[in-house]
Amino acid sequence: MPKTVLITGCSSGFGEAAAHHFADRGWNVVATMRRPETGGALAARDGVLVTRLDVEDPSSIEIAIAEAIERFGRIDVLVNNAGFGLFGVFEQTPPARIAQQFAVNLFGVMDVTRAILPHFRAHRSGVIVNVSSGAGVFALPMISLYSASKFALEGFSESLSYELASVGITVKVVEPGGVTSTKFGERSAVEAGSAERIADYDPFIAGAEAVFAGLRAGRANATSAEVAEVIFAAATDGTDRLRYVATKDIEPLVRARRETSEDAYMAFMRARVAPKLPA
Numbered sequence: 411m412p413k414t415v416l417i418t419g420c421s422s423g424f425g426e427a428a429a430h431h432f433a434d435r436g437w438n439v440v441a442t443m444r445r446p447e448t449g450g451a452l453a454a455r456d457g458v459l460v461t462r463l464d465v466e467d468p469s470s471i472e473i474a475i476a477e478a479i480e481r482f483g484r485i486d487v488l489v490n491n492a493g494f495g496l497f498g499v500f501e502q503t504p505p506a507r508i509a510q511q512f513a514v515n516l517f518g519v520m521d522v523t524r525a526i527l528p529h530f531r532a533h534r535s536g537v538i539v540n541v542s543s544g545a546g547v548f549a550l551p552m553i554s555l556y557s558a559s560k561f562a563l564e565g566f567s568e569s570l571s572y573e574l575a576s577v578g579i580t581v582k583v584v585e586p587g588g589v590t591s592t593k594f595g596e597r598s599a600v601e602a603g604s605a606e607r608i609a610d611y612d613p614f615i616a617g618a619e620a621v622f623a624g625l626r627a628g629r630a631n632a633t634s635a636e637v638a639e640v641i642f643a644a645a646t647d648g649t650d651r652l653r654y655v656a657t658k659d660i661e662p663l664v665r666a667r668r669e670t671s672e673d674a675y676m677a678f679m680r681a682r683v684a685p686k687l688p689a
Contacts, residue, residue, distance in 0.1 A: 411483075412436050412437055412438050412457065413437055413438070413486040413487070414437065414438040414439070414440065414478065414482040414483075414484060414485050414486050414487070415432050415437055415438070415439055415440065415485070415486065415487040415488070415489060415645065416440040416442065416474070416475070416478050416485050416487070416488050416489070416526070417429050417432075417439065417440065417441055417442065417488075417489040417491055418442050418443075418463055418465060418489065418490055418491050418492035418518075418522060419442075419443065419491040419492030419493065420441035420442060420443045420449060420452065420460070420491075421443040421444070421445065421448050421449065423491075423634050424491050424541055424586065424634050424637050424638060424641065425441070425443070425489070425491040425492065426441075426452070426634070427633075427634035427635045427637065427638035428489055428491065428637075428638040428641045428642065429441040429452050429458065430452070430455075430638070431635070431638040431639065431641070431642050432642060433452075433455050433457060433458050435642070436457075437457070438457045438458075438459075438481075438482045439452070439455075439457060439458045439459070440458075440459045440461065440474070440477075440478040440481075440482070440485070441453075441458055441459065441460045441461075442460075442461055442462065442463030442474050443460070443462070443463070444462065444463075444464045445462075446460045446461055446462045459477070459478060459481050459482070461473075461474050461477055461478070462474065463492075463522075465492050465513075465514055465517075465518025465519070465521060465522060466510075466513050466514060466518060468521055468525075471521055471522050471525045472525055475525055475526055475529065479529065484529070484533065485526065485529060485530075485536070486535070486536060486537065487536070487537045487538075487539065487645045488522065488523065488526050488536070488537070488538045488539070489539045489541065489641060489645065490518075490519040490522055490523065490538065490539065490540045490541060491541045491641075492514060492518060493514055493515045493518075493541065493559075494511070494514055494515070495511075495545075495553060495556040496508070496511050496553070496555040496556050497552055497553055497556070498552060498615075499552065499608065499611045499614070499615065500554045500555065501608060501611070502606050502607065502608050502611070503555060504606070507555075508555055511555045511556065511558075511559050512558075512559050512562070515556070515559035515560065515563060516559050516562050516563055516566070519540060519563060519566070520566065523538060523570070526538075527574075527579070530574075530577075530578075530579045531577050531578075531579070533578075534577060534578035535578050535579065536578070536579045536580070537579070537580045537581075537582065537644075537645050538570075538574070538579065538580070538581045538582065539582045539583075539584060539641055539644050539645050540563055540566075540567045540581070540582070540583050540584070541584050541586070541641065542560050542563050542564055542567070542583050542584065542585050543556070543557075543560045543585060543586060543587075544585055544586065544587040544655075544657075544660035544663060544664065545557040545560050546560030546561050546563060546564045546583075546585060547564070547585060547660075547663070547664050547667050547668070548660075548663045548664070548666070548667045548679065549561075550683055551614075551618045551621065551683060551684070551685060552615070552618045552622075563583075564583060567581050567582075567583045567652070568581075568583075568652060571650075571652055575650070580650060581652065582644040582645065582651070582652065582653075582654065583652055583653045583654065584637070584640055584641050584644055584654045584656050585653060585654065585655050585656055585660070585664070586632070586637045586640075586656040586657050586660075587632070587656070587657040587658075587659045587660030588625075588626065588631045588632075588657065588659050588660075613687050613688055614685055614687060616685075617685025617686050617687050618685045620685065620686070621683055621684075621685055621686075625683070631657070631659060632656070632657040632658070632659070636656075636657070637656045637657065640654050640656040641656075663679075663682075666678045666679065
């Protein structure tokens with residue numbers, strides 16, 4: 411019997427690519443999104459169920475999981491992919507948007523995971539793949555809130571992995587960096603443009619934008635399809651490995667964070683990403 415994966419956030423980006431990747435390999439796929447009417451290309455595929463799941467709506471989570479089990483009999487893998495990123499200076503960001511950043515990127519993951527755990531425990535098996543970010547390993551200017559949500563997701567995932575191993579469930583974390591074929595950058599730009607401007611930060615923001623432009627110019631971005639390959643590998647490799655760095659562009663920053671001293675890491679990061687401000 412084909413195995414079944416439930417993936418959140420399949421309207422675009424990593425989620426959409428992962429849904430196609432699993433389906434291409436004969437899996438049953440539950441491709442969930444807030445607006446399932448936009449998932450026509452996935453819905454047209456055999457073995458793919460497109461259904462509504464909004465991670466901020468607990469009732470939709472329960473309904474989607476029940477619908478998936480009714481359609482395919484069981485779920486073998488959960489991919490927590492749904493997320494978005496706030497971009498901008500912390501002080502300029504309204505509290506309501508901060509709350510939503512955590513509601514989607516962290517509490518949504520927790521709610522979907524909690525809802526599926528009874529099903530996984532009943533089978534004494536299951537794999538949970540949480541899509542994190544390089545920004546969950548190292549922090550960059552202008553994404554303090556996004557980074558905070560992903561740092562929290564990393565800690566949650568690691569701690570949860572110890573708990574769930576006792577009942578036969580494996581937790582994985584996939585860490586992508588800069589990717590060309592996703593709307594993340596567009597959405598972040600919209601978020602930054604809607605923030606209340608505090609003029610004192612203008613020199614810093616200009617410097618930070620120059621830093622990001624330099625980082626983008628100097629790297630070879632991966633695609634969502636390549637990240638989907640890593641998600642699939644994490645879900646199916648049969649190991650207890652926790653973390654998977656999904657794109658080569660962030661490997662130097664990850665190594666600096668994980669393989670050097672704190673002083674060396676901070677010196678490396680300040681030289682590389684700290685904005686150059688006018689004297």
